[in-house]
Amino acid sequence: MFSRILIANRGEIACRIMATARQMGIETVAVHSTADAQAQHVQMADIALPLGGSGDYLDKDAVVAAAVASGAEAIHPGYGFLSENPDFVTAVEAAGLVFTGPPADAIRAMGLKDAAKTLMQDAGVPVVPGYHGSDQDPKVLAKAADEIGYPVLIKARAGGGGKGMRLVDDPSDFDAALESAVREGTASFGDGHVLIEKYIAAPRHIEVQIFADKAGGVVHLFERDCTMQRRHQKVIEEAPAPGMPDGVRAAMCDAAVTAARTIGYAGAGTIEFIADGSAGLREDGFWFMEMNTRLQVEHPVTEAITGIDLVEWQLRVAAGEALPLSQDDISITGHAVEARLYAEDPVWDFMPAPGPVDRFVPGPGMRVDSGIADGDAVTPLYDPMIAKMISHAADRSAAFAALADGLDATHFIGTKTNIAFLADLLRHPVVADAGSNPDFDTGLIGRDLASLTEQLSPDNDLLALAFVVTLPDPAARAGRIWGQGSVRRHLQISGDVLCRRVRFGADDQIFIGPEHDEP
Numbered sequence: 044m045f046s047r048i049l050i051a052n053r054g055e056i057a058c059r060i061m062a063t064a065r066q067m068g069i070e071t072v073a074v075h076s077t078a079d080a081q082a083q084h085v086q087m088a089d090i091a092l093p094l095g096g097s098g099d100y101l102d103k104d105a106v107v108a109a110a111v112a113s114g115a116e117a118i119h120p121g122y123g124f125l126s127e128n129p130d131f132v133t134a135v136e137a138a139g140l141v142f143t144g145p146p147a148d149a150i151r152a153m154g155l156k157d158a159a160k161t162l163m164q165d166a167g168v169p170v171v172p173g174y175h176g177s178d179q180d181p182k183v184l185a186k187a188a189d190e191i192g193y194p195v196l197i198k199a200r201a202g203g204g205g206k207g208m209r210l211v212d213d214p215s216d217f218d219a220a221l222e223s224a225v226r227e228g229t230a231s232f233g234d235g236h237v238l239i240e241k242y243i244a245a246p247r248h249i250e251v252q253i254f255a256d257k258a259g260g261v262v263h264l265f266e267r268d269c270t271m272q273r274r275h276q277k278v279i280e281e282a283p284a285p286g287m288p289d290g291v292r293a294a295m296c297d298a299a300v301t302a303a304r305t306i307g308y309a310g311a312g313t314i315e316f317i318a319d320g321s322a323g324l325r326e327d328g329f330w331f332m333e334m335n336t337r338l339q340v341e342h343p344v345t346e347a348i349t350g351i352d353l354v355e356w357q358l359r360v361a362a363g364e365a366l367p368l369s370q371d372d373i374s375i376t377g378h379a380v381e382a383r384l385y386a387e388d389p390v391w392d393f394m395p396a397p398g399p400v401d402r403f404v405p406g407p408g409m410r411v412d413s414g415i416a417d418g419d420a421v422t423p424l425y426d427p428m429i430a431k432m433i434s435h436a437a438d439r440s441a442a443f444a445a446l447a448d449g450l451d452a453t454h455f456i457g458t459k460t461n462i463a464f465l466a467d468l469l470r471h472p473v474v475a476d477a478g479s480n481p482d483f484d485t486g487l488i489g490r491d492l493a494s495l496t497e498q499l500s501p502d503n504d505l506l507a508l509a510f511v512v513t514l515p516d517p518a519a520r521a522g523r524i525w526g527q528g529s530v531r532r533h534l535q536i537s538g539d540v541l542c543r544r545v546r547f548g549a550d551d552q553i554f555i556g557p558e559h560d561e562p
Contacts, residue, residue, distance in 0.1 A: 044362050045069055045117045048143070049110040050084070052121030053100060054414035055431060056338075057084035060119050063354040072113040074099075074106060078424050083414045100124045103131040107138050117141035117361055119354075123426070126337040127154070143361040145310045145336050152306045153334040157200040157238045163331045166305040168298045171317065171330040173240035185217050187239050194242040197221055199228030199235070203333075205275025206231045210242060245321035245484045248272065249284050249329065251299035252345045252353075255308045256360045262370045263296040264345050264353075270320075270477075271468065273393065273488045279468060280341035281380040282348050285439060286478025287324055294326045302334060311338050311357050321481050340383070340431070343412060347379035347435035378442045379435040382450065382465040385428055386421040389464040389496045397423040398458030406452030408445050409434050421458055429460065439478075443469050467495050 048064060049072040050057045061071045061084065073088035076099050085091045092109045099105055103125055110118050118135050120126035120143065129147035136142060144150075153159045157175040164170045173195075174187035188195045188211065197220055199207025207228035209220040221237070229235040252264040268284035269277045283292070299314035318329040342353050356367060386396045400419045405411045413430035421427050432453075434446035447469040450462050468474060471491065477483040488495065 044364075045115075045141070045358065047072065047089075047113070047115045048117045048119055048358070049074065049106070049113060049115040050088070050119050050121060051100070051106045051110075051125055052119075052123070053079055053082060053084055053425065055412045055428065056121040056123075056340075056414075058087055058414045059412050060121060060354050061087050063352055064358070067355060067358065069358070072110065072115050074109050076100065076424075078422055081419075083416055083419070103128065103134050106131075107134050107140070110135075110140055111138055115140065117143055117358075119143040119357070120337065122337050122340060127335070129154070141361050143310070143357050145308050145312060149306045149308050150336045153336055155200045155234075155236075156198060156202070156333055157236070159333060160238070160331065162305065163302055166301055168302050168305075169327075169330045171240045171243070171332075173238060175238045179236060181218065181221055184221060184237070184239055185214070188217055189214065191239060191241050194244075196240045196242050197224040197237050198240060199224060199232060200238055201232035201234040201236070202228055207237070208275065243317055243319050243330075245319060245481055246270075246486075247284075247318045247320040247324070247483070248277075248315065248332075248485055249287075249295065249318050249324075250313050250315040250335075250339075251296050252339070252342070253299050253303045253308070253312050253314060254353075254356055254360070254366060255303050255310065255312070256366045257309045257363060258365060259304075260366045261300050261303045261308070262366055262368070262373060263299055264349050264351065264373060265375055266292060266295060267339075267341055267344055268477075269341065270483060270485055271474065271488065272485045273492075275485075277341065277383070278488065279380060279382050279465065280344055281378065281439070281442075282344040283375055283378065284324070285483075286320075291324045291326050291329070295329055298329075298331070302331065308336075310360055311342075311353055312336050313339050320484055323479070341381055343410060343431060343433045344379040344381050344435075347410070347433060348375050348377060349373055350376065377435055377437050378439040379433060380439075380442045380446050380469070381431055381433045382446060382469070383428060384430045384432055384465065385461050386458045387427055387461050388459045389461050393461070395423065395427045396459035397421045397427060400429070400455075400457040402454060402456040403429070404454040405430070405432065406449035406454075409449040432465075440475070443475070464495060471495070 047070040050060050064071045070089040073085050073091040074094050075085045090113050094105050125131040127150055129150040132142045132147040160170045160175050194212045197209045207224050209224045211217050211220045224237055225235040248269040249266050251266050255261040266284050267280055267282040269280045271279040302314050313335040315332040316329045317332050318324055387393045388396050400415050402417055410433040411430050415429050434442045436442035436445055447466045450466040473480050473482045
């Protein structure tokens with residue numbers, strides 16, 4: 044086993060990896076940008092080395108040089124940044140270090156959606172009907188869409204997170220949608236190549252966690268349901284999937300293991316499927332979407348139901364050990380659900396809300412993975428995730444209730460968050476009945492967004508009243524607070540922490556505006 048590893052990441056995932064490494068007696072090395080010099084992952088590590096500016100987590104040469112200089116034997120990439128960059132894997136191995144992840148060739152094989160789907164189709168893994176060809180002439184693509192049948196999805200082959208993806212319901216809209224998808228794919232990934240697929244009307248996003256060792260052993264750790272999304276970004280994930288028949292689970296997990304074996308995989312990986320949930324999950328109603336060749340953000344729900352530390356397995360496999368358990372030794376216990384706590388404003392179209400974290404006390408009964416502590420700030424330079432909140436219970440309803448109650452009891456003062464939105468979503472009637480309700484699909488949040496956010500923004504009269512109630516006695520109003528002209532006030536109303544700029548006028552008038560308004 045390694046004695047020292049470098050974590051090429053930041054935030055909660057860097058802290059998460061360090062926690063397991065510490066339990067295994069492995070020293071950890073953090074790297075950090077200038078903006079992250081005082082970040083939690085830097086303070087938690089045994090050794091910390093600076094990389095420079097905000098973009099340097101993507102500088103593979105700087106990361107490898109830091110690993111060599113620190114005496115690390117391996118690099119763990121976490122997720123994001125360099126985690127799925129095959130050239131980084133090559134650079135790590137060229138420096139005599141071990142990459143805690145799959146081989147570069149496996150990453151390349153799954154890096155482009157069209158090539159990956161062709162590979163999976165040849166291996167007998169079901170794929171969505173579509174066009175994955177190399178001829179990108181708009182007329183050829185339009186003809187392919189006609190043959191597939193509308194509605195169709197145009198997808199950038201190098202895309203992810205919904206970028207470069209367009210839904211087309213009518214042939215008359217195809218040309219404009221194609222141009223838009225190509226433009227976004229080129230801007231985001233440097234690749235304007237697209238594929239055309241049949242659109243599944245009531246899609247559920249279900250993925251299978253797989254693990255492989257370097258000797259060819261492969262197991263699955265069952266499925267996760269990531270259907271609760273907003274604009275193709277996961278919001279709440281759970282395991283196992285609600286309403287999952289045993290036969291469908293077996294077929295889906297077998298397909299995932301086949302996919303991993305086909306590309307000579309090693310390490311942790313996730314096979315993502317799209318499933319037709321319009322009439323319940325069926326063995327002939329799921330199709331391969333893509334493979335994530337890294338540890339997923341939502342891996343804690345799998346850890347909860349299996350009792351397996353996925354980071355520990357990653358490190359053991361990277362060190363050349365065999366898989367710790369056989370397939371027959373892995374089972375599901377209970378139900379787990381995870382919510383992603385972000386610094387964002389659901390009322391204002393989930394606009395990122397970088398700012399201070401004055402106080403963060405999670406409610407009871409939850410696992411909390413975070414890289415934020417009191418006094419820190421959410422920077423605009425990176426993803427605004429504050430924490431992942433996870434609950435595990437004997438059954439689905441108990442797990443969801445525990446997480447919703449835990450979110451309600453979470454005390455947060457600082458910037459705007461989506462805490463109340465997450466709690467409301469967990470209690471949504473369609474979500475509660477997800478196993479049998481055909482309305483439980485990836486479009487649920489978009490369809491019900493108004494009802495999910497309507498209670499999150501108290502009007503200005505209520506804000507003014509709350510502010511006045513929290514003021515000092517009238518004699519003090521002429522003093523320090525009133526004399527400032529304006530202040531920023533944090534108010535907790537119905538469990539939602541609001542941050543507003545309050546301006547004082549003549550005759551004790553109070554004017555309430557957004558936090559970012561000028562006084």
